[in-house]
Amino acid sequence: MEKVVADPRPAKQPWNKSSKLASFTGGRGFADATLITLAFLLAAVVFGLLLSVLWSVVSAGAGAMSxxxxxxxxxxxxxxxxxxxxxxxxxxxxxxxxxxxxxxxxxxxxxxxxxxxxxxxxxxxxxxxxxxxxxxxxxxxxxxxxxxxxxxxxxxxxxxxxxxxxxxxxxxxxxxxxxxxxxxxxxxxxxxxxxxxxxxxxxxxxxxxxxxxxxxxxxxxxxxxxxxxxxxxxxxxxxxxxxxxxxxxxxxxxxxxxxxxxxxxxxxxxxxxxxxxxxxxxxxxxxxxxxxxxxxxxxxxxxxxxxx
Amino acid sequence: MTISPVAAELRSEDVSVWFGERQVLKDVNLTFRANRVTALIGPSGCGKSTFLRTLNRMHELIPSAGLAGSILLDGKDIYDPSVNPVDVRMEIGMVFQKPNPFPTMSIRDNVLSGLKLSGLRVDNKDELLETSLKRASIWNEVKDRLGEPATALSGGQQQRLCIARSLAMNPKVLLMDEPCSALDPGSTRRIEATIEELSESMTIVIVTHNMQQAQRVSHETAFFLADENTPGGVVEFGSTEQVFGQPIDERTNDYVNGHFG
Incomplete structure (x- = not known):
C-alpha cells in the first residue's frame, strides 16, 4: 500500500495567482475586491477621457489632412x-x-x-x-x-x-x-x-x-x-x-x-x-x-x- | 613602456580629524614603508577608513571635514598650501570598497580614463593598457573584449578593472578601502595575490575587516580603536606577525582573537 506522505511544501497561500478569485471572500477579501474594482473603474474613466480627446482630434482633424x-x-x-x-x-x-x-x-x-x-x-x-x-x-x-x-x-x-x-x-x-x-x-x-x-x-x-x-x-x-x-x-x-x-x-x-x-x-x-x-x-x-x-x-x- | 618601481614612503604625523565639531581621530602617527603592505584593522567606526582618505586628500571632499597634522610623501607634506590635491591623488591611487568602474566607458576606456581625467599624455596607450591590466591580473579575461562596457564584467572583475585603472596612473602608493568586502572568496584570493605582486613596485595601505586577510596580505598592521565618545586612534602598530602573534596591548589581543568588534 502506498504511504501518504504529507506535502512538505507550505500550504498554498490565498494570494497565490491561481486562487486570486477565491481570495475575494470574507471581510478582507471583500475590501480587496472593492478597491481593485474601484481602481480599474477609475483607470477606465481616465483612459476613456484620454481616448475621447484623441478621437475627437483625430476624427475632426483627419478631414484637413493632406x-x-x-x-x-x-x-x-x-x-x-x-x-x-x-x-x-x-x-x-x-x-x-x-x-x-x-x-x-x-x-x-x-x-x-x-x-x-x-x-x-x-x-x-x-x-x-x-x-x-x-x-x-x-x-x-x-x-x-x-x-x-x-x-x-x-x-x-x-x-x-x-x-x-x-x-x-x-x-x-x-x-x-x-x-x-x-x-x-x-x-x-x-x-x-x-x-x-x-x-x-x-x-x-x-x-x-x-x-x-x-x-x-x-x-x-x-x-x-x-x-x-x-x-x-x-x-x-x-x-x-x-x-x-x-x-x-x-x-x-x-x-x-x-x-x-x-x-x-x-x-x-x-x-x-x-x-x-x-x-x-x-x-x-x-x-x-x-x-x-x-x-x-x-x-x-x-x-x-x-x-x- | 617600462613601469619604474618608484614606491614611496608615506608617513602621518599627529593627524587629527574632525567632522564638524566632532573629533573622530586623534594624533595618528604611522609610517608606511616603501614596498610594504600595511593593513589598517579595527572595529567599525574607529576611523580607519577616514584616516585612509586623509592619505590622498579625498577626506577634504566631505564638506564638514577638518584636519590637523601632516602627511609626508617621501618627506614632502601633501597638505602644504603649494600642493595641488589633484597632483597628490595622481601619485597616491585609491581603490574603493564597491567596484565603481565608469558605466559609460568601455573596459579599455576605463583603464585609460585616468589619463583623460587628469589631462596626461602617454605615447603608447595600448601598451599602458596591456601592462595595467596584466598587473591587475585581469588581462587574460578581458583582452578579447576590451571594447565591451565595463558593466558587463562580474563584480570581482570590475574590482580588478578598478585596480588596473589606478595602476595606469603609475601611483607610488595605492590605498585600498576594504577592496574585497563586496566580493566572493575566489575573487578575494585573486586580488590578494595581486596585492602581493604590486607591493614590489609600490607602497600599499589596505583597510580590512577580515583578520585572515590582514594576516595573509600585510607586512605591518595598525590596530585602530575608538572608545565610546572619544576620538579614534592607533592602539598598536607593528609587524603583522607581532600584532597577531604577540600583541602588546590587551585590547589588541582581545580584538585579533575575536573577543569584540
Missing part, C-alpha cells in the same frame, strides 16, 4: 477657402523656430541650475530650488503679460523673439527639475573614483557625471519642449499672426500652431474650423513624438540598470 496641409503656408487663404489649398507648414516652422529659440536659453540655464543644485554645497541651494519650483507654477498667461509689458516699455513691435522670451520661463523649471533628478541619480562613487584618479572637479563632471546622466538630460530637454510647444496664451500676447512663412524673429509676425488653431477656430466657418482641428492633430503628433522619444530614452536606461 500632404499640402503639412507643407504649404496660408498666403492667399481666407477663412472660407476650400481645404484643397493652403496648410500649416508656416506654423509648424514657426512653432519649431520659437521653441528652438526658447530652448537655446532654457537648456543651458536649466542645466546650469541643475548642476548648481547637485554639485555645490552652498546654502543658497534651497533658495534657488524654491524659486525654480515657484516658476513652475507660473501661469503661462502671466509670462505672456510680463513680456507684453516689456514690449510696450521698449516701444517695440511684437515679434518672434518676444514669443520665445515668453516661452522661456515656462520651459526653464521643467528642464532644471528633470535634469537635477538625472544628475542626482548618478552614484556619488563615480565622482569619487574620478577625483581619486587625479581629476579636477570640472573634468570629473564633464567626463564622468554628465555622460552617466545623458539620457536623463535628453529627457529633461524633451519634457521641456513638450511643456511649451502647445502654449497659446503667451504667444497670442507677444507675437503677431502671419499667413506666410517668416523666420526672422526680430521683425514681423510669425505663425505658430497654437495661435493658428486659436485664430481659425475663432473665425467660425466650417472650413476654418476643420483647419484648426487639422492643426491640432499636427500639434498632438508633435507632442506625441516628443513624449515617446523621452519614454524610449528612459526605458533604455532602466533596462541597462536591470541588466547590471
Amino acid at each position: 500632404p499640402q496641409f503639412l507643407y504649404q503656408n496660408n498666403r492667399y487663404i481666407s477663412t472660407t477657402t476650400s481645404l484643397d489649398y493652403g496648410g500649416v507648414g508656416h506654423a509648424i516652422l514657426g512653432t519649431l523656430w520659437l521653441v528652438l529659440l526658447a530652448t537655446m536659453v532654457a537648456l543651458p540655464l536649466g542645466l546650469a541650475i541643475a548642476v548648481y543644485l547637485t554639485q555645490s554645497q552652498s546654502k543658497l541651494r534651497n533658495l534657488v530650488r524654491s524659486i525654480t519650483q515657484a516658476l513652475a507654477g507660473l501661469p503661462s498667461v502671466v509670462s505672456g503679460l510680463f513680456v507684453l509689458s516689456i514690449i510696450s516699455f521698449l516701444g517695440a513691435q511684437k515679434s518672434g523673439i518676444f514669443g520665445a522670451l515668453a516661452l522661456f520661463p515656462l520651459m526653464l523649471p521643467t528642464v532644471a527639475r528633470v535634469a537635477e533628478e538625472a544628475l542626482r541619480l548618478v552614484p556619488a562613487d563615480l565622482r569619487l573614483a574620478a577625483l581619486g584618479l587625479g581629476a579636477p572637479n570640472y573634468r570629473a563632471f564633464f567626463q564622468v557625471i554628465l555622460p552617466a546622466a545623458k539620457s536623463g538630460i535628453i529627457t529633461a530637454l524633451l519634457l521641456g519642449l513638450a511643456r511649451v510647444v502647445g502654449e497659446t496664451a503667451p504667444l497670442i500676447l507677444t507675437i503677431q499672426a502671419n499667413n506666410g512663412t517668416n523666420l526672422n524673429p526680430f521683425d514681423g509676425g510669425v505663425a505658430t500652431l497654437p495661435t493658428y488653431i486659436y485664430g481659425f477656430i475663432s473665425a467660425g466657418y466650417a472650413s476654418s474650423i476643420t483647419r484648426a482641428w487639422g492643426a491640432s492633430l499636427v500639434l498632438l503628433i508633435l507632442v506625441g513624438i516628443l513624449f515617446i522619444t523621452a519614454r524610449l530614452l528612459t526605458a533604455d536606461k532602466k533596462k541597462k540598470k536591470a541588466k547590471k
Whole structure:
C-alpha cells in the first residue's frame, strides 16, 4: 500500500495567482475586491477621457489632412477657402523656430541650475530650488503679460523673439527639475573614483557625471519642449499672426500652431474650423513624438540598470 | 613602456580629524614603508577608513571635514598650501570598497580614463593598457573584449578593472578601502595575490575587516580603536606577525582573537 506522505511544501497561500478569485471572500477579501474594482473603474474613466480627446482630434482633424496641409503656408487663404489649398507648414516652422529659440536659453540655464543644485554645497541651494519650483507654477498667461509689458516699455513691435522670451520661463523649471533628478541619480562613487584618479572637479563632471546622466538630460530637454510647444496664451500676447512663412524673429509676425488653431477656430466657418482641428492633430503628433522619444530614452536606461 | 618601481614612503604625523565639531581621530602617527603592505584593522567606526582618505586628500571632499597634522610623501607634506590635491591623488591611487568602474566607458576606456581625467599624455596607450591590466591580473579575461562596457564584467572583475585603472596612473602608493568586502572568496584570493605582486613596485595601505586577510596580505598592521565618545586612534602598530602573534596591548589581543568588534 502506498504511504501518504504529507506535502512538505507550505500550504498554498490565498494570494497565490491561481486562487486570486477565491481570495475575494470574507471581510478582507471583500475590501480587496472593492478597491481593485474601484481602481480599474477609475483607470477606465481616465483612459476613456484620454481616448475621447484623441478621437475627437483625430476624427475632426483627419478631414484637413493632406500632404499640402503639412507643407504649404496660408498666403492667399481666407477663412472660407476650400481645404484643397493652403496648410500649416508656416506654423509648424514657426512653432519649431520659437521653441528652438526658447530652448537655446532654457537648456543651458536649466542645466546650469541643475548642476548648481547637485554639485555645490552652498546654502543658497534651497533658495534657488524654491524659486525654480515657484516658476513652475507660473501661469503661462502671466509670462505672456510680463513680456507684453516689456514690449510696450521698449516701444517695440511684437515679434518672434518676444514669443520665445515668453516661452522661456515656462520651459526653464521643467528642464532644471528633470535634469537635477538625472544628475542626482548618478552614484556619488563615480565622482569619487574620478577625483581619486587625479581629476579636477570640472573634468570629473564633464567626463564622468554628465555622460552617466545623458539620457536623463535628453529627457529633461524633451519634457521641456513638450511643456511649451502647445502654449497659446503667451504667444497670442507677444507675437503677431502671419499667413506666410517668416523666420526672422526680430521683425514681423510669425505663425505658430497654437495661435493658428486659436485664430481659425475663432473665425467660425466650417472650413476654418476643420483647419484648426487639422492643426491640432499636427500639434498632438508633435507632442506625441516628443513624449515617446523621452519614454524610449528612459526605458533604455532602466533596462541597462536591470541588466547590471 | 617600462613601469619604474618608484614606491614611496608615506608617513602621518599627529593627524587629527574632525567632522564638524566632532573629533573622530586623534594624533595618528604611522609610517608606511616603501614596498610594504600595511593593513589598517579595527572595529567599525574607529576611523580607519577616514584616516585612509586623509592619505590622498579625498577626506577634504566631505564638506564638514577638518584636519590637523601632516602627511609626508617621501618627506614632502601633501597638505602644504603649494600642493595641488589633484597632483597628490595622481601619485597616491585609491581603490574603493564597491567596484565603481565608469558605466559609460568601455573596459579599455576605463583603464585609460585616468589619463583623460587628469589631462596626461602617454605615447603608447595600448601598451599602458596591456601592462595595467596584466598587473591587475585581469588581462587574460578581458583582452578579447576590451571594447565591451565595463558593466558587463562580474563584480570581482570590475574590482580588478578598478585596480588596473589606478595602476595606469603609475601611483607610488595605492590605498585600498576594504577592496574585497563586496566580493566572493575566489575573487578575494585573486586580488590578494595581486596585492602581493604590486607591493614590489609600490607602497600599499589596505583597510580590512577580515583578520585572515590582514594576516595573509600585510607586512605591518595598525590596530585602530575608538572608545565610546572619544576620538579614534592607533592602539598598536607593528609587524603583522607581532600584532597577531604577540600583541602588546590587551585590547589588541582581545580584538585579533575575536573577543569584540
